[in-house]
Structures are given as C-alpha cells and as structure tokens.
Amino acid sequence: MQHNVATVFRERRCSNSCRVCPVNNQITSMFSVIRSSIARSSQGTCISSRTLIHTANRKSLASTLVLIEHKDGKLSSSSFNAVTAATQFGFPVTALLASSSAASAALASETAAITGVAKVILAKSDVYDHSQAEAVAPLIVATAKAGNFSHVVAAHTAFGKNVLPRAAALCDSSPISDVIQIEGVDTFKRTIYAGNAIAQVKSKDAVKFVTIRTTSFPAATPGDAVAASEASTASDVAPLTRWVSEEVAKSDRPELASAKIVIGGGRGMKSGDNFQLLYALADKLGGTVGASRAAVDAGFVGNDLQIGQTGKIIAPELYIAVGISGAIQHLAGMKDSKTIVAINKDPEAPIFQVSDYGLVADLFKAVPELTEKISK
Numbered sequence: 001m002q003h004n005v006a007t008v009f010r011e012r013r014c015s016n017s018c019r020v021c022p023v024n025n026q027i028t029s030m031f032s033v034i035r036s037s038i039a040r041s042s043q044g045t046c047i048s049s050r051t052l053i054h055t056a057n058r059k060s061l062a063s064t065l066v067l068i069e070h071k072d073g074k075l076s077s078s079s080f081n082a083v084t085a086a087t088q089f090g091f092p093v094t095a096l097l098a099s100s101s102a103a104s105a106a107l108a109s110e111t112a113a114i115t116g117v118a119k120v121i122l123a124k125s126d127v128y129d130h131s132q133a134e135a136v137a138p139l140i141v142a143t144a145k146a147g148n149f150s151h152v153v154a155a156h157t158a159f160g161k162n163v164l165p166r167a168a169a170l171c172d173s174s175p176i177s178d179v180i181q182i183e184g185v186d187t188f189k190r191t192i193y194a195g196n197a198i199a200q201v202k203s204k205d206a207v208k209f210v211t212i213r214t215t216s217f218p219a220a221t222p223g224d225a226v227a228a229s230e231a232s233t234a235s236d237v238a239p240l241t242r243w244v245s246e247e248v249a250k251s252d253r254p255e256l257a258s259a260k261i262v263i264g265g266g267r268g269m270k271s272g273d274n275f276q277l278l279y280a281l282a283d284k285l286g287g288t289v290g291a292s293r294a295a296v297d298a299g300f301v302g303n304d305l306q307i308g309q310t311g312k313i314i315a316p317e318l319y320i321a322v323g324i325s326g327a328i329q330h331l332a333g334m335k336d337s338k339t340i341v342a343i344n345k346d347p348e349a350p351i352f353q354v355s356d357y358g359l360v361a362d363l364f365k366a367v368p369e370l371t372e373k374i375s376k
C-alpha cells in the first residue's frame with residue numbers, strides 16, 4: 001500500500017514539475033511542502049490502515065479457551081471466576097469441558113449458560129475421569145491448536161496448577177501463574193515473595209497459558225443457555241497414570257475458598273478439640289473454619305483447611321484470626337479479606353498490623369463470649 005502511494009506521488013511530481021518548475025521555483029518548493037505533507041498523511045493513512053487490518057486480523061484470530069472445572073456432577077465455583085478473567089482479553093470465549101460422567105450433558109448446558117461464554121466444547125471420555133492432568137493436558141493442546149486459540153485460562157486451583165503448566169510445556173510456552181490482574185492481551189500482574197511484591201510480566205509466547213487467582217476476579221453470573229455447544233474432535237490420550245482413590249473431607253459448611261466469613265485458628269488453639277469453639281462461632285455466623293500451617297502441622301485439623309502461601313488463598317468479607325501470630329506466609333493467604341479481626345493475647349503479634357479490629361484477650365474466654373453474644 002505504501003508502495004502504491006509512492007507510485008501515485010511520483011506520477012504527480014512528474015506532471016507538475018513539467019508544467020510548473022520552469023515557471024516558478026517557489027511553486028516547486030511549495031509543492032515540495034505539499035508533497036511531504038501528502039506523503040506524511042498518506043503514510044499516516046497507510047500505517048493506521050495497516051494497524052487496523054492487523055488489529056482486525058488479530059481480533060478475528062485471537063480467541064480464549066477457558067478450562068471448566070467440575071466435581072461430582074457440579075461446576076466448581078472457580079470456573080465462574082475463570083470465565084470472568086477469560087472475557088477480559090476482549091476475545092470470544094470458548095469453554096472446554098472434559099467429562100466422562102452421565103452428568104456431562106447437564107454440565108455442558110450449565111456452562112453454556114454462564115455469561116461471557118460464547119461456545120462450549122465437550123470432550124466426553126472415560127479418560128477424563130477424576131480430571132487427571134496427564135489426560136486433560138493433551139486435550140487442551142489439541143483443542144488450542146485446532147481452534148487456533150491465543151489464550152488458555154484456568155483457575156489457580158489444585159486442578160489448574162496441575163494441568164496448565166503441562167499443557168504449556170507441550171506447546172513450548174511459559175505459563176503465567178496466579179495472575180491477579182490482566183493489563184492487556186499479553187501483560188499480567190502477579191504476586192511474588194509471598195505477596196510482598198507485585199510483578200508485571202509480559203508474555204511473548206504465541207499462546208498464553210494463564211492461571212488466575214479466583215479472589216481477584218468476580219464470578220461470572222449463571223444465566224439462560226445461549227452459547228453453542230459442540231463435541232470435541234480431539235482424540236483421547238490414555239494417561240500413563242492411574243487414579244486409585246481419594247479421601248474427601250466432608251463438610252456442610254461453605255467451601256473455604258468461596259466462604260464469605262472465615263474463622264482461622266492457629267497454634268494458640270492448643271488442640272484439635274478446641275477447634276469446636278471456632279465451629280460453634282462459624283455456625284452462628286454462617287461461615288466456615290480455616291487454619292494456620294502451625295495448626296495443621298500440629299494435627300489439629302486437616303491440611304485442606306490451611307490458609308496461606310502453601311495453602312488456600314481467600315478473600316472473604318470477614319476473616320477472624322484466632323490464636324494466629326500473623327506470619328507473612330499466613331498473611332499471603334488472607335490479607336485481601338475485606339475486614340480482618342484478630343483475637344490474640346499478645347499485643348505485639350504481627351496480625352494486629354493488618355487487622356481492622358483487634359482484641360487482646362485470651363481466646364478461650366473471648367471466643368465463647370462472642371459466640372454467646374451473637375446468639376442473642
């Protein structure tokens with residue numbers, strides 16, 4: 001296009017110089033000013049149209065694949081956060097659902113109903129039982145290649161953390177993990193050093209593999225089924241690993257990662273039995289219970305309750321830290337909570353530096369008193 005403009009310009013200069021130059025040099029210089037301004041504006045048009053074409057091409061080529069997580073025939077709440085993050089690239093969002101169960105058709109239509117999902121690809125096979133990463137990663141790669149996807153997004157859950165780096169490695173890409181903000185199509189913010197610094201990273205990979213922190217993106221809303229569905233054409237890869245068994249901690253209380261109110265117990269609880277004090281308070285408030293690593297390591301509660309750098313990252317409306325000192329590794333998991341309350345007998349405990357409300361008291365007196373006052 002630039003070449004064409006230059007050609008047109010040469011023809012004009014030729015005809016003008018033949019007619020004008022001999023008569024008036026001023027006209028020649030004026031023409032040269034006009035010429036350069038025509039060239040500039042032509043070039044401008046050229047560049048901007050090239051940019052537009054480039055952008056248009058990129059828009060038509062770029063698209064986002066989001067991994068849908070599910071268990072026991074139910075969509076995981078983290079999938080809804082992942083969809084919100086996926087929509088932020090501004091490209092059409094396709095949801096990939098790998099499931100063997102009889103519930104897969106129902107899961108697919110539930111996924112199709114999530115606001116922001118333009119299409120659902122359902123990969124139905126026994127190999128996807130228990131969402132083993134060794135089976136799901138090749139499926140992601142085959143789907144991403146077949147659909148020419150520019151972005152692959154998953155929630156930063158145990159499943160997402162397990163499967164996405166494998167898929168990225170198969171595509172020779174660097175995965176970008178635990179993203180808290182999407183700055184652009186290739187630029188992301190993520191925390192490092194247990195949440196004490198925020199790194200802005202830019203990916204040059206053709207396909208960007210991203211896991212997102214669920215507490216940093218609101219959940220997409222379930223709505224009426226609108227998205228189209230299709231069956232996956234990728235062939236199943238039987239994994240070299242075999243799923244043997246699982247031990248699931250059953251609880252009627254809200255899931256730790258998505259609960260609005262969480263009571264965290266630390267080493268100060270002294271024993272697992274004493275956690276009953278926290279469960280009684282959580283039940284009054286309609287919340288759930290979490291723990292510090294020290295409490296988990298001491299065997300007071302299971303490690304599925306651990307909050308922090310090596311546990312779950314939560315951001316509830318209200319977090320009550322009971323008998324927790326506030327080590328940075330614990331803060332990494334809860335400091336984005338909207339309101340933080342601390343109960344600790346040590347007034348120098350670091351937890352008081354991040355708490356909105358602090359109570360310097362013996363927890364064995366303060367917690368039952370609080371529970372009693374709430375019941376009134």
Ligand SMILES: Cc1cc2nc3c(=O)[nH]c(=O)nc-3n(C[C@H](O)[C@H](O)[C@H](O)COP(=O)(O)OP(=O)(O)OC[C@H]3O[C@@H](n4cnc5c(N)ncnc54)[C@H](O)[C@@H]3O)c2cc1C
Pocket residue numbers: 265266267268269291292293294295306307308309310311312322323324325326327328329330333343344345346349361362363364
């Ligand atoms: C690589 C690495 C990763 C880690 N990951 C995590 C993680 O994910 N999550 C995590 O929590 N930790 C993690 N840790 C451990 C972390 O450094 C701390 O050791 C841990 O958080 C301390 O737990 P705590 O606050 O319950 O115990 P402590 O630090 O022992 O604090 C107990 C608190 O209870 C108070 N207390 C005692 N009795 C009472 C009472 N009767 N009434 C009121 N208050 C009382 C004390 O004053 C004290 O402040 C990690 C450490 C490392 C090195």
